[in-house]
Amino acid sequence: MTTTEEHRTEEHPREQRKISRVVVRFAGDSGDGMQLTGDRFTASSALFGNDLSTFPDFPAEIRAPSGTLAGVSAFQVQIADRDVTTPGDVPNVLVAMNPAALKANVGVLEKGATLVVNADAFDERSLAKAGYDANPLSDGSLAAFTVYEVPMTSITQQVCKDAGVKPRDAERSKNFFALGLVSWLYTRPVEPTIDWIEKRFADKPLVREANSRAFRAGYHFGETAELFEASYEVGPAQFPPGEYTQISGNQALAWGLIAASKLSGLPLFLGSYPITPASDILHELSRRKEFGVRTFQAEDEIAGIGSAIGAAFGGALGVTTTSGPGVDLKSEAIGLAINLELPLVVVDVQRGGPSTGLPTKAEQADLLHAMYGRHGEAPVPIVAAKTPSHCFDAAIEAVRIAVKYRTPVLLLSDGYLANGAEPWRLPDVDLLEPIDPAFATAPNHVDAEGTSVFWPYLRDPETLARPWAPPGIPGLEHRIGGLEKADGSGNVSYDPANHERMVRLRAAKIAGIARDIPPVEVDDEAGDAELLVLGWGSTYGAIVAAVRRARARGHRVAHAHLVHLHPFPENLGEVLARYRRVLVPEMNLGQLSRLVRAEYLVDARSLSKVQGVPFRAREIEAAIEAELGGPA
Amino acid sequence: MTTTAVPATTRKDWASDQEVRWCPGCGDYSILAAVQMLLPELGVRRENTVFLSGIGCAARFPYYMSTYGMHSIHGRAPAIATGLATTRPDLDVWIVTGDGDALSIGGNHLIHALRRNVRMTILMFNNQIYGLTKGQYSPTSELAKVTKSTPFGSLDTPFNPVSLALGAEASFVARTHDMDRQHMQEMFRRAHEHDGAAFVEVYQNCNVFNDGAFEKITGREARSAMLVPLVHGEPIRFGKDSEKGVVQRPDGRLEIVDVADVGEDAILVHDEEREDPGLAFALSRLSRGPYEPTPIGVFRAVRRPEYGASMAEQLADAQERRGVGDLKALLRSGATWTVG
Ligand SMILES: Cc1ncc(C[n+]2csc(CCOP(=O)(O)OP(=O)(O)O)c2C)c(N)n1
Numbered sequence: 001m002t003t004t005e006e007h008r009t010e011e012h013p014r015e016q017r018k019i020s021r022v023v024v025r026f027a028g029d030s031g032d033g034m035q036l037t038g039d040r041f042t043a044s045s046a047l048f049g050n051d052l053s054t055f056p057d058f059p060a061e062i063r064a065p066s067g068t069l070a071g072v073s074a075f076q077v078q079i080a081d082r083d084v085t086t087p088g089d090v091p092n093v094l095v096a097m098n099p100a101a102l103k104a105n106v107g108v109l110e111k112g113a114t115l116v117v118n119a120d121a122f123d124e125r126s127l128a129k130a131g132y133d134a135n136p137l138s139d140g141s142l143a144a145f146t147v148y149e150v151p152m153t154s155i156t157q158q159v160c161k162d163a164g165v166k167p168r169d170a171e172r173s174k175n176f177f178a179l180g181l182v183s184w185l186y187t188r189p190v191e192p193t194i195d196w197i198e199k200r201f202a203d204k205p206l207v208r209e210a211n212s213r214a215f216r217a218g219y220h221f222g223e224t225a226e227l228f229e230a231s232y233e234v235g236p237a238q239f240p241p242g243e244y245t246q247i248s249g250n251q252a253l254a255w256g257l258i259a260a261s262k263l264s265g266l267p268l269f270l271g272s273y274p275i276t277p278a279s280d281i282l283h284e285l286s287r288r289k290e291f292g293v294r295t296f297q298a299e300d301e302i303a304g305i306g307s308a309i310g311a312a313f314g315g316a317l318g319v320t321t322t323s324g325p326g327v328d329l330k331s332e333a334i335g336l337a338i339n340l341e342l343p344l345v346v347v348d349v350q351r352g353g354p355s356t357g358l359p360t361k362a363e364q365a366d367l368l369h370a371m372y373g374r375h376g377e378a379p380v381p382i383v384a385a386k387t388p389s390h391c392f393d394a395a396i397e398a399v400r401i402a403v404k405y406r407t408p409v410l411l412l413s414d415g416y417l418a419n420g421a422e423p424w425r426l427p428d429v430d431l432l433e434p435i436d437p438a439f440a441t442a443p444n445h446v447d448a449e450g451t452s453v454f455w456p457y458l459r460d461p462e463t464l465a466r467p468w469a470p471p472g473i474p475g476l477e478h479r480i481g482g483l484e485k486a487d488g489s490g491n492v493s494y495d496p497a498n499h500e501r502m503v504r505l506r507a508a509k510i511a512g513i514a515r516d517i518p519p520v521e522v523d524d525e526a527g528d529a530e531l532l533v534l535g536w537g538s539t540y541g542a543i544v545a546a547v548r549r550a551r552a553r554g555h556r557v558a559h560a561h562l563v564h565l566h567p568f569p570e571n572l573g574e575v576l577a578r579y580r581r582v583l584v585p586e587m588n589l590g591q592l593s594r595l596v597r598a599e600y601l602v603d604a605r606s607l608s609k610v611q612g613v614p615f616r617a618r619e620i621e622a623a624i625e626a627e628l629g630g631p632a
Numbered sequence: 633m634t635t636t637a638v639p640a641t642t643r644k645d646w647a648s649d650q651e652v653r654w655c656p657g658c659g660d661y662s663i664l665a666a667v668q669m670l671l672p673e674l675g676v677r678r679e680n681t682v683f684l685s686g687i688g689c690a691a692r693f694p695y696y697m698s699t700y701g702m703h704s705i706h707g708r709a710p711a712i713a714t715g716l717a718t719t720r721p722d723l724d725v726w727i728v729t730g731d732g733d734a735l736s737i738g739g740n741h742l743i744h745a746l747r748r749n750v751r752m753t754i755l756m757f758n759n760q761i762y763g764l765t766k767g768q769y770s771p772t773s774e775l776a777k778v779t780k781s782t783p784f785g786s787l788d789t790p791f792n793p794v795s796l797a798l799g800a801e802a803s804f805v806a807r808t809h810d811m812d813r814q815h816m817q818e819m820f821r822r823a824h825e826h827d828g829a830a831f832v833e834v835y836q837n838c839n840v841f842n843d844g845a846f847e848k849i850t851g852r853e854a855r856s857a858m859l860v861p862l863v864h865g866e867p868i869r870f871g872k873d874s875e876k877g878v879v880q881r882p883d884g885r886l887e888i889v890d891v892a893d894v895g896e897d898a899i900l901v902h903d904e905e906r907e908d909p910g911l912a913f914a915l916s917r918l919s920r921g922p923y924e925p926t927p928i929g930v931f932r933a934v935r936r937p938e939y940g941a942s943m944a945e946q947l948a949d950a951q952e953r954r955g956v957g958d959l960k961a962l963l964r965s966g967a968t969w970t971v972g
Pocket residue numbers: 687688689690691706729730731732733734757759761762763764765770
């Protein structure tokens with residue numbers, strides 16, 4: 001880093017202020033490349049050593065009408081020199097590439113926020129499209145903010161001219177200008193972005209040249225234009241020693257599945273039908289054929305899970321991934337897998353519902369569906385990831401349970417985790433626990449005539465799991481199916497008492513997993529908290545931040561976060577009983593709180609938010625204060 | 633996989649200990665017998681054989697076989713078979729399905745399995761009725777069929793399963809019927825040999841809800857005049873003394889003629905290996921239903937890459953080019969940085 005330091009002192013004559021964190025929101029038209037811009041800003045910050053958390057927030061339409069509010073795509077990132085758990089409640093800096101981007105986002109800004117706008121885009125037509133009667137840059141409505149008007153489009157066109165890039169094409173590089181400018185403003189290293197541009201556009205020399213020129217121009221603009229009185233530096237965060245990478249939830253989940261395949265020695269088979277926001281798992285796994293991963297883009301979600309069941313029957317690690325309406329389509333086949341008692345992982349990257357709902361937005365409203373969304377008594381274990389990188393561990397855990405207990409497992413993620421990114425300390429893969437498929441190898445029963453036979457439903461007395469006997473072994477031939485099975489032999493049985501026994505056995509098998517999962521940990525340092533905040537899934541970051549703030553204000557608050565939602569950890573009842581009040585923030589109308597109330601008879605209060613956007617820490621903090629009676 | 637010789641078996645070795653529960657007189661019995669008697673001749677192993685099915689009377693089939701098997705959910709067997717066959721190329725995967733199972737609820741899975749050409753042998757028992765649910769009309773029931781659910785007659789044009797399979801890019805399509813064990817066995821053997829998805833329509837009598845649906849063409853007396861055997865490389869002729877034949881008119885239409893009228897050389901020679909499925913399609917539509925002379929036999933048998941093999945090839949390619957996947961390297965495939 002020393003060279004950069006020198007470089008900096010030379011080229012940054014202006015004051016440089018140290019700040020400990022900043023929240024930047026890049027907003028523009030869907031076609032403006034805001035996701036890419038945010039992503040690159042994030043990547044260079046990660047390499048610089050900041051802690052960070054991102055929130056890509058984009059519309060469902062690939063290209064909504066340009067310049068309209070519906071077409072605004074945004075990317076928010078918080079970078080800090082300390083541990084952060086959310087992308088930030090409110091942006092400190094908003095980069096608005098056009099009037100619509102300004103209008104859609106200015107409402108959340110607080111007094112004193114910084115606004116960097118592409119002045120070229122504030123022409124009459126664009127203002128009208130965004131629904132502005134007057135130009136906000138001149139009507140005084142932005143007086144509460146520090147506004148920097150930068151002619152991004154024209155400068156970009158200017159610098160690209162010599163490179164032989166046509167003005168229309170050059171215009172498309174203006175996002176790199178914005179990236180360059182913000183990179184200067186926050187003293188980001190330049191090289192990673194330049195390197196990235198060189199590699200990414202290696203085979204498109206003109207685009208490469210235009211982007212790279214635009215990026216440098218943005219950076220130099222900050223330096224030379226006397227517009228900005230200072231630049232800022234967010235120093236590196238203190239991380240535990242180790243090797244780090246930046247990871248999104250979908251990528252971590254895909255890698256977790258590959259890891260589980262290695263740990264179990266089971267070849268991975270993914271049957272999936274494309275759907276936002278789950279498709280990236282299919283994409284990522286499709287690239288990894290050297291791991292022996294078979295990905296099958298099925299004709300629909302039913303075939304996706306059906307093929308995964310077929311693969312599991314054959315002794316592979318069967319996985320299916322989906323979201324929203326795709327989850328509904330899989331219900332019947334999940335029931336089949338429950339009856340077949342075969343290992344299977346069903347990944348639900350939750351999005352806003354019902355029906356098509358909010359395809360690109362996050363929600364946690366599938367919990368009760370995961371829990372109860374099938375006919376008959378059809379219990380399944382449920383595992384939920386809590387942060388983007390945790391998707392890796394959650395995937396391995398889902399596979400472990402599925403294989404050990406011969407059951408479909410529902411693995412819940414959501415759109416916020418799927419696309420959000422954070423630094424991840426790489427685990428030592430040699431220390432990950434192996435997963436034993438424990439295939440059946442020989443007959444397990446002696447029949448009335450004294451012959452050795454194979455009974456597919458003779459259970460392990462401890463786990464109640466049945467043997468897994470993929471085809472290929474003489475003497476173990478057997479038939480399974482959706483019809484009720486006789487306990488032990490697995491023959492079709494309509495016997496009433498047998499049915500009840502099997503219903504209870506299947507339930508007991510799943511309930512017994514509670515003994516095989518870690519107890520829920522409670523973050524309650526002093527042990528004197530009055531209120532427990534109980535969460536699950538992607539609300540983790542916001543709850544952690546909220547609890548920290550509430551404590552800083554003198555409140556006694558504890559936090560517990562569930563990874564296993566069915567069965568619950570064995571100690572959960574006892575944990576809940578320790579607290580006078582329990583608050584459950586969820587991005588639904590109170591699904592976990594309902595389960596907890598039913599199971600433990602505690603007055604768990606629900607804090608709901610179903611807007612397709614994650615909780616802000618301050619919203620949870622306010623609810624904590626309301627429970628505890630105002631500031632302590 | 634073992635390399636020792638395949639043990640000799642008899643029909644009994646392929647039957648499970650479960651009591652067969654179809655209605656007495658059901659055509660399914662003779663199909664089951666044909667399969668159980670054929671398997672000892674195929675030189676295959678019980679432990680490497682899997683029967684998969686969906687739901688319906690026909691779909692009970694796997695319970696009666698002593699192989700590995702799965703009785704799954706309505707219509708989904710081709711999807712399940714796709715996962716099994718692509719991950720376990722060492723297995724023989726058979727699907728037993730009904731006209732409702734395959735063409736109604738499972739229509740989507742069937743056509744996609746066929747077009748992908750996943751190695752599976754699909755036996756579709758067509759009784760032109762929903763048997764298990766007690767007699768509603770099916771997607772192959774003739775127009776105006778009166779059943780419990782269509783007391784005023786059905787309104788929808790039926791599928792022709794062979795036409796459908798051909799339209800779905802199937803590489804192997806055949807038709808047979810439950811009254812002729814030898815012909816069934818010949819078709820099943822051919823289908824089993826085929827490297828890809830093989831579709832066999834089996835006309836099957838449901839003597840409870842649709843008795844005699846095929847009587848006009850498969851009845852002992854009727855057969856010679858009403859069944860048109862397709863034999864690769866042979867002129868398409870039928871009738872007691874092979875006096876009838878099929879010709880193709882200049883406009884492409886197929887027509888049944890008296891051989892004597894046109895001369896033997898004018899009779900269409902059957903070519904199941906024709907790349908263009910057009911003629912096979914025309915043959916599938918020679919009769920409008922099982923009351924006119926109806927072709928049976930192999931309509932089409934062409935070579936096309938098998939899906940599972942192509943999938944395996946991509947994996948092998950990737951491993952050759954990049955080496956076997958290394959988890960540590962995977963986790964470091966993006967930009968990384970070190971702290972401390
Ligand atoms: C999802 C679902 N819908 C409906 C049924 C009821 N059902 C069972 S079999 C069947 C029709 C079977 O007809 P076919 O496939 O022709 O088989 P057959 O009984 O005639 O052999 C129906 C509608 C079911 N089992 N599952």
